[in-house]
Amino acid sequence: MATPSPLHEVHSELGASFTDFAGWTMPVRYSSELAEHHAVRQAAGLFDLSHMAEIEVRGPQAADMLDYAFVGNLANVKVGRARYSMLCNTAGGVLDDLVTYRLADDRYLVVANAANAEVVTTALTERAASFDVAVAGRSTEYALLAVQGPAAAEIVRAVSDADLDSLRYYASMDATVAGTDLLLARTGYTGEDGFELYCAPGEAPALWRALTDAGQQHGLLPAGLACRDTLRLEAGMPLYGNELSEYITPFDAGLGRLVKFDKPSDFVGRDALAARAEAEARQVLVGLTGTGKRAPRSGYAVVEPSGGASIGEVTSGALSPTLGYPIAMAYVPTEYSESGTELAVDIRGKSAPVEVVTLPFYRRS
Structure with missing residues (x-):
């Protein structure tokens, strides 16, 4: 049975449509x-x-x-800062991509994708065996709200005296927002400025309502998982299970910069990733743009423009609400990965022309 969010009743009052997602009942729109x-x-x-x-x-x-x-350097993250990194297996495949907050010299909070919670917890516990540390799941102790968009800072500032101007991107602080003590982070998954608020589950409904009231004059709307997906796609952000998997390395996904071979310690997957870094890439994650209103979707075949055999597969795709035309991410052989290359996508038996572009599709000014 799916777990309801601490905000389930609030979402129901707002008329949300729900979906089961990674064992949770969450608002899709x-x-x-x-x-x-x-x-x-x-x-x-x-x-x-x-x-x-x-x-x-x-x-x-x-x-x-x-x-x-992790493949990244977490030891040099300063207290109050966060880092995006990846947990890989010994073959270099990605088990999850996650954000880690350093809350104190000896304390970190790792935030993993819901579908990978057990995998990440198990892997961290196993990898901690020879270190003087304790690994503990804290998911039941947190509800997580996010305010994202150009007006996010004004909205949060209206209900908090936290010094938001000093809170840089990928940083966090203890703060009081709408009377609730919480962890306030300037992070997000939309391509916009914004904040993520980690609070006690019982405090979440009152916090949600206070943020809603503060945001009313700015045009804030409650937002579900459906628009979160189109927002992250426009921003070229990978989704685990689509662009990332245990069979895909960070280098395949164009995220080899996250792998830090120069850190003093060894790390899980180092040998495999070092070999992959030196090898010629066989496939590359690229952006695709199309015309019209028919959007490529996950699993659709990417083909040569002449309608030949399949050369790749779409991992994520949609009609971009911001740009007004179809966009997609796909893995294709390196010889087809140059920006401007003309390809096609098989959309339900019909060939739709697309062009390879550099990611992201959208970048805020």
Whole structure:
């Protein structure tokens, strides 16, 4: 049985449509996913992300352990900052992409994708065996709300005295928002400025309503998972299970910059990733743009423009609400990956022309 969010009753009052997602019952949309998408790009959207998994790593060797567990350098993350990194297997495949907050010298909060909560917790526990640290799941202790969009700072500032001007991107602080003590982070998954608020589950409904009231004059709308997907796609952000998997390395996904071979410690997957970094790439993740209103979708075949054999596969695709034309991400052989290359996508038996473009599709000014 799917787990309801701590905000389930609030979503029901707002008329949300629900979907089962990674074992949770979450709002997919409220009235219009198109309106919700535009609200985030032009004003602000309020998201419930309580399905995300929070895992605490704490102890004298927490930094060393995470450097061993992840491909990135977590030891040099300063207290109050966060880092996007990846957890890989020994073959270099991605088990999850995650954000890790350093809350103190010996304490980190790892935030994993909901579908990978058990995999990440198990992997971190196993990799912690030879370190003086404790790994503990904390998901039941947190609800997670996100305010995303150009007006996000004004909205949060209206209900908090936190110094938002000093809170940089990928940083966090303890703060009081609408009378609720919480962890406030300037992070997000939409391509816009915004904040993620980690609070106690019981405090979430009152916090949601306070943010809604503060955002009313700015055009804030509640936003569901459907528009979150089109927002992250426009921003060229990967989704685990689509662009990332245990069979895809960070280098395949164009994220080889996250792998830090120069950190002093060894890490899981290092040998395989070093070999992959030196090898000639066989496939590359690219952006595709089309015309008209028929959008490529995940799993659709990418073919040569003449309608030949399949050369790749779409991982994510949609009609972009912001840009007004179809966009997609796909893995294609390197010889087809240059920007401007003309290809096609088989959309339900009909060939639709597309052009390879550099990611992201959208970048905020």
